[in-house]
Amino acid sequence: MLKIPRKTRRAIAPYALALPGAVLLFIFFYGVINGVFQGFGIMPFLGRIEFTLDYYIEAFTRSDLSSSIVYSLYLSAVSAVLAIIGGVAISAVMTRARTSRLTRLVNIQIPIMTMHSLVALAVICLFTGSGLFPRLLYHLGIVSDPNTFVSVVGASSGWGIILVYLWKEIPFVAFCTVTIMANISDSLGEAAATLGANPLKTFFTVTLPLCKGAIVKAFLIVFTFAFGSYEVPFLLGPTLPKAMPVLAYIEFQDPDIINRCYAMALNGIMVLICSLFALVYFIVLQRERKGRM
Amino acid sequence: MAASNAAATRRKKRNGKPFSKLFVAIHVLIVLLPISVIAVWACADRWQWPLLLPEEFSMRGIEEVLFSSNGQGLAVMGQSIAIAFAVAVLTTIVAAMAARAICNYTWVGRNAYSFLLVVPFLIPTTVFAMGVQVLFIHAGIARTVFGVILAHSICALPYAVTIMIDVTRAAGTRLEDAARTLGAGPLRSFVSTTLPALMPGILSSISMSYILSFSQYFLTLLIGGGAVRTFATVMFPYLSGGDRTIAAAYGISFILATFVVFLIFEWLLRRFGLGKRTDLYG
Numbered sequence: 193m194l195k196i197p198r199k200t201r202r203a204i205a206p207y208a209l210a211l212p213g214a215v216l217l218f219i220f221f222y223g224v225i226n227g228v229f230q231g232f233g234i235m236p237f238l239g240r241i242e243f244t245l246d247y248y249i250e251a252f253t254r255s256d257l258s259s260s261i262v263y264s265l266y267l268s269a270v271s272a273v274l275a276i277i278g279g280v281a282i283s284a285v286m287t288r289a290r291t292s293r294l295t296r297l298v299n300i301q302i303p304i305m306t307m308h309s310l311v312a313l314a315v316i317c318l319f320t321g322s323g324l325f326p327r328l329l330y331h332l333g334i335v336s337d338p339n340t341f342v343s344v345v346g347a348s349s350g351w352g353i354i355l356v357y358l359w360k361e362i363p364f365v366a367f368c369t370v371t372i373m374a375n376i377s378d379s380l381g382e383a384a385a386t387l388g389a390n391p392l393k394t395f396f397t398v399t400l401p402l403c404k405g406a407i408v409k410a411f412l413i414v415f416t417f418a419f420g421s422y423e424v425p426f427l428l429g430p431t432l433p434k435a436m437p438v439l440a441y442i443e444f445q446d447p448d449i450i451n452r453c454y455a456m457a458l459n460g461i462m463v464l465i466c467s468l469f470a471l472v473y474f475i476v477l478q479r480e481r482k483g484r485m
Numbered sequence: 486m487a488a489s490n491a492a493a494t495r496r497k498k499r500n501g502k503p504f505s506k507l508f509v510a511i512h513v514l515i516v517l518l519p520i521s522v523i524a525v526w527a528c529a530d531r532w533q534w535p536l537l538l539p540e541e542f543s544m545r546g547i548e549e550v551l552f553s554s555n556g557q558g559l560a561v562m563g564q565s566i567a568i569a570f571a572v573a574v575l576t577t578i579v580a581a582m583a584a585r586a587i588c589n590y591t592w593v594g595r596n597a598y599s600f601l602l603v604v605p606f607l608i609p610t611t612v613f614a615m616g617v618q619v620l621f622i623h624a625g626i627a628r629t630v631f632g633v634i635l636a637h638s639i640c641a642l643p644y645a646v647t648i649m650i651d652v653t654r655a656a657g658t659r660l661e662d663a664a665r666t667l668g669a670g671p672l673r674s675f676v677s678t679t680l681p682a683l684m685p686g687i688l689s690s691i692s693m694s695y696i697l698s699f700s701q702y703f704l705t706l707l708i709g710g711g712a713v714r715t716f717a718t719v720m721f722p723y724l725s726g727g728d729r730t731i732a733a734a735y736g737i738s739f740i741l742a743t744f745v746v747f748l749i750f751e752w753l754l755r756r757f758g759l760g761k762r763t764d765l766y767g
Binding site: 202203205206207209210212213214216217219220221222223224225226227228230235237281282285286288289291295298299301302303304305306307308309310311312313314315316317318322324326327328330331337338359363412413416417419420421422423426427437440441444452455456459462463466467469470473474477 | 515610725740
C-alpha cells in the first residue's frame with residue numbers, strides 16, 4: 193500500500209468524507225437547475241437551446257396564476273404560523289407535565305410516521321357531507337341531511353388542508369424543540385424558578401429566546417413543505433384556485449412535451465419564492481453564529 | 486425568604502400541572518381520532534347515513550390490500566420496505582460522513598457545504614422531482630429501483646444530516662483522539678469510542694429516512710414511472726376517490742407497517758443500552 197504522509201491524509205480526509213454528500217447534492221441541484229432552465233425553453237434533449245422568457249411571460253399573464261400563488265402562500269403561511277404556535281405550546285406543556293415515553297410516542301412519533309395523504313383521508317371521512325362529523329350534528333339536531341353540511345373537499349378557505357398540515361406539523365415542531373426545552377427546563381428554568389420568576393415569564397424571557405434557532409428552522413421546513421407539496425391540496429383543494437404544485441403538475445402531465453416548459457416556469461416561480469426564504473434563513477443562521485461567538 | 490419563595494413556586498408548579506396534563510391528554514385524543522376513523526372504515530362494509538357506526542363489518546378491504554386481484558399486495562409491501570431500508574442505510578452513512586467532515590475538521594468550503602446540505606429542506610420536492618425526471622430517464626435509472634432509492638436518499642439527506650450533526654458535535658473527538666494517542670488504529674479508535682456515542686443518532690436518522698422514503702408519493706411516481714410500485718403509489722388512487730374501505734385498509738396497513746419497524750428500532754435502542762439518549766426521538 194502506498195504510504196501517504198499523515199499530514200496529507202489529515203488534509204484530504206474532510207473532502208473524502210464530504211464527497212458522497214456532495215454527489216447527492218450535485219444531483220439535487222442539477223435537477224432543480226435543469227428544471228429552471230426548461231422554464232426558459234432550454235431542453236437540450238429535444239435540441240432546443242434558445243433562451244426565451246415566453247413561458248414566464250405566459251405564466252404571469254395567466255389570470256389564475258396570481259390567485260394560485262396567493263392561495264399557496266396563504267395555505268403555507270397559515271399552516272406554518274399555527275404549527276409553530278401549537279408545536280411550541282405542546283413542547284412546553286409536555287416538558288412541564290413531564291410526560292411518559294408512551295405519551296411522547298403517541299403525540300409526536302405517530303403523527304410523524306403517518307403519511308400526509310392518510311390524514312387527508314381521515315379528514316375526508318370526518319368532514320365530507322356524509323362524514324362522521326355531520327352525522328354527529330344530525331344526532332344533535334343541527335344538520336338534517338348530508339347536503340346541508342358544507343363539505344371539506346373543495347372548500348375555498350382550505351381549512352381541511354390546513355387541518356391536515358397542523359395535525360402533522362404541530363408534533364414535528366414539537367419534535368424539533370422538545371429536547372432543547374427539556375434541557376433548558378432542567379438547568380436555566382430551574383434557576384429562574386428558584387429566583388422567583390413565574391413560569392410564564394420564564395418561558396417568554398428564557399426558554400423562547402434560546403429555542404429561537406430551532407423555531408426559525410422548523411418554521412421554514414413547515415412553510416416550504418406546505419408550499420410545495422402536491423398530495424394534500426390535490427385531495428382536498430378547490431377546483432379554483434389550485435395550489436401551485438397542483439397547477440404545475442397538471443401542465444407537466446400534458447401530452448405535449450413543450451408544455452413542460454410552462455410547468456417549469458411555474459416551478460421556477462416557486463423556487464424563487466423559496467429562495468427568498470432560504471436567504472432569510474441564511475442571514476438568521478449567520479447572525480446566530482456570530483452571536484454564539 | 487428564599488425558602489418560602491421556592492415553596493411558593495413549587496406550589497405554583499403543582500397547580501400548573503393539571504392544566505398541562507389536560508392539554509397533553511387532549512392532544513393524545515386529537516392524534517388518535519383520525520387513526521381510529523381509518524381503522525373503523527377499513528373494516529366497514531355497510532355504513533349508511535346517519536349511523537355513527539357501520540352496520541356490517543368485513544375483511545374485504547384488508548384482503549384486497551394483502552392479496553389483491555393480481556396477488557401483488559404483499560410483494561408491493563415487501564418492495565416498499567426494502568426500498569425504504571436501503572434509503573435509510575444509504576442516507577445515514579452519507580449523512581454520518583458529512584457530519585464528521587463538518588464537525589471534526591476545518592477545511593475550505595465547510596460553511597458553504599453545511600449550508601448547501603440543508604437547502605433541500607427549502608426547495609419543494611415537487612420541483613426537484615419534475616426537474617430531475619428527464620435526467621434520470623437519460624441516465625437510464627428512471628423506472629428502476631436504484632433510481633427511486635437515489636431520489637429518496639436525496640430528499641432524506643437534510644433530515645439525516647441535521648440529526649447526525651447534532652450527535653457528532655455532542656460526541657466530540659476527545660475520546661477518539663485519546664485512543665489514537667494510546668496506539669489504536671483509526672478504525673478501531675472510531676469503532677470503540679465514537680461509534681457507540683453516535684448510535685442513538687444513527688438509529689434516529691435511519692428511522693427518519695425510512696419514514697420519509699416509505700411515505701414518498703410524488704417523487705416515487707415520477708421517478709418510478711409506474712414500473713416501481715410502492716405502497717404509497719399503489720394506495721394513492723384509492724384515496725382520491727373510489728372505494729373508501731379499500732383506501733382505509735391500505736391506510737391502516739401502512740400505519741401498522743411503519744409502526745412495527747419503528748418499534749424494532751426502539752427495541753434495538755434499548756437492547757444496546759442506549760436508553761439514556763433516546764430523547765432524540767422526542
